[in-house]
Amino acid sequence: MAEEEGKEALFSIPTITAVLVPILVSICDYFGPGLHNIVPAPFLAIFMSLCYLERLGPGGPSSSSTLPSSIWSQAAIIPNLYLFLCMALGKGLAYQTPIGENGDSDLGSSMLLGFSLSVVQLVALWIHLSWQERFMKPDEAFQNGVRALVATMVLPTVWVALFTVVYAVSPLGTVGSIAYSQLDNQPFVRWVAVAGIGGLEFIMVWTSVMLARGFTHFMRTRYYKKGGVYDVDPIEANMRKQAGEARSGAFSPMSIYLFMMMIVLLYGSFQVKGILDFSHSSARVVCLSGLPWGSDSSFEDEYSYRLNETTNLAKVNSDIVIWSEKMMRISTLTERDKLWTQARNISATYAKYIGIAYEDFVDAPTNTKGKSMFVMFDKAGNVGFEYQKAHPKPRAENNILPGPSNQPATGRELSLNSGLIGGATEFDLNFHTFSKSIKQQNINLLISLTASKGNIRLGTAIQAFRAMEQGITILSCGGRGAIASSYYNPLVIGSAPILNSLSYSATVFTDLPEPVWTMYQVVGDLWAYICCALTVITLALVALPERIVNRLFAWITKRKKGRNSDNYAGTDGHSDRAQGIALNILDEPLECK
Template sequence: MLNKEVKKRFLYFTITVMFSSVAYYFSTGIYNCWFLTWLAPIPLFIYALEATTASVVFASMTTYLIGFSSGIFAYSNTIIPISILVYGNIINAILFTILLVLFRYMVLQKEHWAWSFIFASGWTALEFITSQHSPAGTIDSIAYTQVFNLPMIQIASITGIWGITFLLLLVPAGMVLSLYYRKNSKLCLKTIVLPISILILTLIFGLYRLNVPAQGPSVKIGMASISMSMEELRSRGQQQEAEKIISRYIHCINLLSRSGAEVILLPEKIINLNLNEQPKLLQLLADAAHNNQITLITGLSIQDDSKLYNSAYLFSPKGEYVLKYDKQHLLPFSEGSYTPGQELNIRDLEGMGMWGIAICKDMDFEEPSRGYSQRGINLLFVPALDFKADALLHARIAIMRGVEGNYAVARAAQWGLLSLSSNKGNIIEMASNDTEKGDVLLIGEIKLDQGKSIYGRFGDWFGYFSEGLFIFLLLLFSLSKRKSNDDST
């Protein structure tokens, strides 16, 4: 009999961990099956209310470490040490488990409809706090799994990604808790009504925003990324190799221009350039913009006297260099010798609105993206690098930044995706740079909107709200438990 009970518990544990792990694995990282993110925590929440504390801890840790490993393995191919990535994943798994055990404890100790908010507010607060201090910024947020769920992500224009994270955990927790309270119909109804109502209102807002037509002008944007091995990338500072790379890109620029591109974007750090010794190389790019009568934006690694910058240059159709942006968030372990930028740079074009520039990893953070939104840009250009395996991970972050800030995003990665997305997250065009396929060209026309958003204006108010709600729920639990103890005595 005891043996049967042990087998039954083990089977229950295995099914729970397998379902939640697989759902998280295929909804996060490189797979992006967004609907699974909503289902993933349900078995864990059910298990937390029925199993022992020790079993819940083990199930939670195992689920997180397996389920979120797709992102870890994607980045293991980059220059970030895998040991650091694994360490961060373990810390997150511990925090996830603490919140799940807290949810279990509160529900089992005192019945209340509000406990469905404890895990959602706690995890949202943790994501928010981590993003303020982590060198990876917001990259770990589960909100990015919803990039292709267009009605849902529109709420980011008000709450930032934090509102999405909150809902992804609130709705499953509310469903499980209402099921747990099913014998008390009144409490069951109170538990589920608010989470479902919030979800419905969010979707209504999303559908409304998606159907509001853009009010601004249209612009035709071209992007190019030439196939390049790691050896070629490392030698792009040599004069002969740099000239060869620029020559290939000028050929791409000519092709895109003949196809009607008005603006052309190239990837991050296409060559290493010493301004004092190689001014001719910069002039070649300026001439390409002038000869084709296009606006050209390209990423360059710039040696200027004793300082090294990861920069993006904007050349006007007149062949003039009119704007330079320096990358603010440099990649750890590989860009330590670079000087970070401090300023936003905006190009104000009469009749076309205002355009901004950010570079690759800048998009993993809320700034400079939110600063651009505050200034009302309607189009952001992003030269990028990427490392093949993280292509979708980084592209979807840039798309979400555009929804938050209410501007279109054009992003060209050397070893990733070339993507053009609207201020609502609609993907206008997307292409992958696979070295086996040779050079990649992309061209698309996008209608711009007005720029600015509620999130751009008020910032991370929902992150602070989640912190406050979590603390309030802990106080509410403490007071209600003390009241129950007083009544019993």
């Protein structure tokens, strides 16, 4: 009989809502961060995932509880697996070209990325629900006070902590962050200049939790008319009768959340207003984009063509002429010297900054693994910097060796408007350890090269976020033309007239404001690290046996009583007044349900 009941629970027929909600989550994930970056999509995806697991997941909704009977029950297997598959499908399709070259779709890699992101997100949701199930009683879920406030912050804290670890170990860096979907959400996105991607993710997930809390409260609090007077159900009545209502109201989750959102939006509004007030100069940058001709063509033909184009562009009224990533392939030392010599002559003759980019296979054994190089010459023809790409793209660049320096390159001769010109590749901007050294080198204009034509929205979002975090201007040159991002103006797209089928040039006029000081330059990812520490505590409280957790909070309550006693008349050293008051950091003794 027990086995039959277990099978019935495991394979019970789901409701229409239980089937549709994960599909809607998948749709929101598809239109979220990645190819589309639709602003409300990630909020809705997290909100619906949370509501699904709370109300339609294992055990089903209960009339007396805000949570199912157990998120680890046998009935949880099918709902969680179904939600996971929908999430993974949506995220995988949203990242069809996260690392592909020239717009080619790499469906296998994107689905693997979607699978990984969904696992991390689902683990965060499970930890959040485990905390709710262990520490929140049925009639306490919607009350005010520190306990309820902490309960709403568990998911955003764990989310930021888990993804901080993922970003640190992933070969794609911060690709996959929901924060990048907010590029068009000004002034909300400006918060990255204070707390970085982790801080913005925290606010986003917290918003989704508050939406789920409000929705659940609305659905479970039923008003009915009785004798001409509106009454409420027992949950609402308990909320109104709770002890210390005035004091707990100061820690109302909704009040604290709205206050924090007011700070975020006010800060962003003032920063957006600064667009009209900042003083700046401008620079005219020409981006020459193309791909190597291949083994069928001779070096001499390609060399002559590329340098002639560069010379023609240097003659016009431009300040900087740069190539996109890996414009040519160099196989011998003679070819490299010849390319450098001609680039020097152009920069010295026309007094322009000239940047060349090429694949260098000179030192590669049997030409199997080379380097992606970016060399910038100053106006006198001297080498300003020589940069080797630090993070080759997984799978797409297996034949490229990573550079020895995990920071952008610059040179003292490359000065421009109270700062220096630096160099990097677009993919390197995905990594916090790389980008945080930008300001330390007094770089004001960072030129970022790319050879990819795919996933424009994601690449521009990452570039814009780095510009706002560091308070500098970043200009990318690649297959999609020239795109400039500054602290005050995150997105300026240059024109891209096609010259012929082999290459084209894009000219962009970019503002070069004075370097802007940001809080992120000082604190970095401190908020993300704080979330990591709090997550360790959260995991301990959720994973430890209940008797140990209850003893811990009983000890805290006892210590709290002692600190708040006026006298110690009792034999145990505590006054009668202290023994009669239940005080601790969570308004009342906290114990497992």
